Amino acid sequence: MMKNENGLKKNKKPWPTKEAMEQVYRMNLWGGKATDFYSGVGSHKPEIVDPYIAVVRSFLSSFKSPLVVCDLGCGDFNVGKELVRHTKNYVGVDIVADLIARNKEKYKEENLEFHCLDIAVDDVPPGDCALLRQVLQHLSNLEVQSIVGKLAHFKYVVLTEHLPNGDFVPNIDIISGQGIRLKKRSGINLLAPPFNFKVMEDKQLLSVALEEGKGVLQTTLYSVF
Numbered sequence: 001m002m003k004n005e006n007g008l009k010k011n012k013k014p015w016p017t018k019e020a021m022e023q024v025y026r027m028n029l030w031g032g033k034a035t036d037f038y039s040g041v042g043s044h045k046p047e048i049v050d051p052y053i054a055v056v057r058s059f060l061s062s063f064k065s066p067l068v069v070c071d072l073g074c075g076d077f078n079v080g081k082e083l084v085r086h087t088k089n090y091v092g093v094d095i096v097a098d099l100i101a102r103n104k105e106k107y108k109e110e111n112l113e114f115h116c117l118d119i120a121v122d123d124v125p126p127g128d129c130a131l132l133r134q135v136l137q138h139l140s141n142l143e144v145q146s147i148v149g150k151l152a153h154f155k156y157v158v159l160t161e162h163l164p165n166g167d168f169v170p171n172i173d174i175i176s177g178q179g180i181r182l183k184k185r186s187g188i189n190l191l192a193p194p195f196n197f198k199v200m201e202d203k204q205l206l207s208v209a210l211e212e213g214k215g216v217l218q219t220t221l222y223s224v225f
Contacts, residue, residue, distance in 0.1 A: 017139060018095050018118055020177025025096055037099050039075030042134050042162075042217070048208055052219060053082045055205045056131070056158060059221065060086040067128040070154070072119050072147075073135030077103050080131075084112050091125045093117050120146045129156040134217070136188045137162050137180040141173040141195075144188065148195050157222040158205070163187035164215045171195065182215055190222070199224050 024030055025037050032038020042048055060067060066088035071080045074092035076099065084090040084107075092107075092114045094100050100116040107114075115125060120143035124130075130151055136144050136159070151157050162182055170189035172181055181187050190197035199222040206219040 017120065017143065017176040021095050021138075022098075023177075025099055037076045037096075037102055039078065043075055043078045048217060049079055051206055051208060052133070052160065052217075053079060055219065056083060057086055059156075059158070059205070060129075067156070068126070069129045069131060070125050070127040071131045071133075072124060073132055074103070074114070075099070077107055079133065081107055083131075084109050087111060089113070089127075091115065091127060093119060093124065095119075119150070120144075124150050124153075127154060129158065130154045131158050133158075133160040133219075134162060136190075137182075138176065139174075140176045141171060143176060144171075144190075145195060148190060148197050151190075151197065151222075152224060155224055157199075157224060158219065159188075159190065159222065160206075160217060160219040161188045162210075162215055163218050187215070197222070 028034055028038060030038055030040035060069070060083065066086065068089045069083070069087045070091045070093060072093050074080050074094050077092060080090065080092055089111045092103060092112070094116065095118050097116045100114045103114050117124065120139065136147065162180055164182060164185050164187060168185050168187060170186060170192045171194065172184045172186035174181055174184070191199070191202065201223040203221045204218065205221050208217045210216060
């Protein structure tokens with residue numbers, strides 16, 4: 001193991017996910033301009049972004065003492081930038097080094113910091129609440145299982161996942177970086193096998209219907225302890 005500049009442990013051999021995500025941004029596979037990083041319409045389309053920001057802002061603002069928030073998979077930070085002022089400290093984490101370098105240069109707040117980490121293998125920063133927005137859907141079950149063990153250290157987890165409409169078989173495995181489970185009519189359910197995430201309470205905060213045949217984006221709040 002080696003450590004980054006902030007003392008967090010980093011694995012010397014990253015998962016294949018790192019190369020896949022680097023390619024996504026390098027080749028603008030999620031759209032956007034070639035001159036900048038772009039995390040896709042899910043991070044920019046108002047119909048998707050605005051309701052999410054509203055419900056998460058409401059949750060964060062409900063605490064007398066602001067929370068330390070870890071955004072695990074912060075992407076281009078178009079969403080996260082709207083939440084920073086509602087936290088004690090906001091930690092943006094992503095697997096793509098050039099993206100994190102760009103975010104550090106573009107977004108500067110006293111209570112904001114960024115780390116380049118692979119959350120499936122590296123230590124994650126400590127905090128009260130973890131945000132994962134359309135992150136786990138891209139990862140293999142082995143990687144998700146590794147992340148679930150780290151989520152148990154947070155008091156709250158706000159998870160957004162792309163799910164099929166109606167009933168579906170959860171957690172069908174995929175190869176990281178090769179699409180999401182929707183193509184197999186599946187999606188992530190952390191409470192179901194093989195993950196069996198133990199929580200005190202779960203509450204659906206938001207469900208946004210997408211175009212026909214493209215399912216829904218569901219945001220769930222987990223109270224861990």
